[in-house]
Amino acid sequence: MPFEPVQQEKLSHGVIRQIESLILRGILRPGERLPSERELSEKMSVSRPSLREALADLQERGLLASRAGSGVFVADVLGSAFAPALVTLFATHDQAVFDYLSFRRDMEGLAAERAARLGSDTDLKVIDAIFQKMEAAHQKRNPSDEAHLDADFHLSIIEASHNIIMLHMMRSMYELLREGVFYNRTIMFRQRMTRDNLLDQHRAINKALQARDPAGARTAVEAHLSFVESALSDQQKADRNEVFAQKRYEHEARR
Structure with a gap:
């Protein structure tokens, strides 16, 4: 038996x-x-x-x-998620930044959809409370606080999706982001127009989640990360153009 x-x-x-x-x-x-x-x-x-x-x-x-x-x-069980050599590669190759954003768009879109369907009322209260802090930080114009709350907001959505594997995988990804491996988050908050756009996008995500609109939440997250991708691409182009502009200026000054 x-x-x-x-x-x-x-x-x-x-x-x-x-x-x-x-x-x-x-x-x-x-x-x-x-x-x-x-x-x-x-x-x-x-x-x-x-x-x-x-x-x-x-x-x-x-x-x-x-x-x-x-x-x-x-x-610190997350520390072993990526080998140091791979982290160095991430930090030194632009393609990793855009692949990272593409990956986040897929994963977080799914997480937002799940959070709208499966998140408890308390989960949604946590997300809303973090967004209220984001609005307050926006008024103070502190890029560091805004960047920190931005990460907390996105992680709270992952947590509300109640997928354990996704939670730990994405948390390890965010640790690298906080350390500036993929890009410097605070740069995104320096331009007023960009700051206002980012806050509006997070407001749209929060609104869809609070309304328990899975499709709307996923669409809002995907639109937000597409904006981030475009803004970073424009920033990289501007940085490259400035290098040549400086060279042109120095050359002109010597003539």
Whole structure:
């Protein structure tokens, strides 16, 4: 017979499965510090020995990391998504920028469609709350804040799509973007017309999501990323033209 005796699960296994689930769902993020041992044992209603056993297992498997005097942190599991040599290639070849944007357009269009259909009311509240922060930052004209919130807005849509694989894949892509591997985001926010257009595009995305319009959300995301692609292409052309304009000016000044 295929049946086996039912055994009671060890408390440490329950702790492991809960922390694994929080990491898998993206709720616990790389680099995030866990509560103290005392606080965590109280929150999870387990003894400290059971908690220590669970944390040791998770550290051994590379999901958590202990730092002397600082505590236990979620490991930077995203760091292994791309080899350093490949990251260097991304940073030094323009084609990677446009392939990246094309990839994002496909993935985020799908994510927005899923978020409009499958996201909970709370998911949509999170997206809307981030957009409200974007509007406030727009008034302050702080390119760094705007760029940071832009990334948070897009990631909140990925999270609301409730696809675990897409979440971790896109989060690793955004880490590279935040580090300036693909392009410098703050440049996109310097021109007032570009800043206004970007805010309007994010407003259209948010509006479609709040209305639970899957097709509209996907279309709005795709239109936004097409605009970004066009703006970056124009920027690259302008930068190349400026190099030659400087050479022409220097040559003229010497005549």
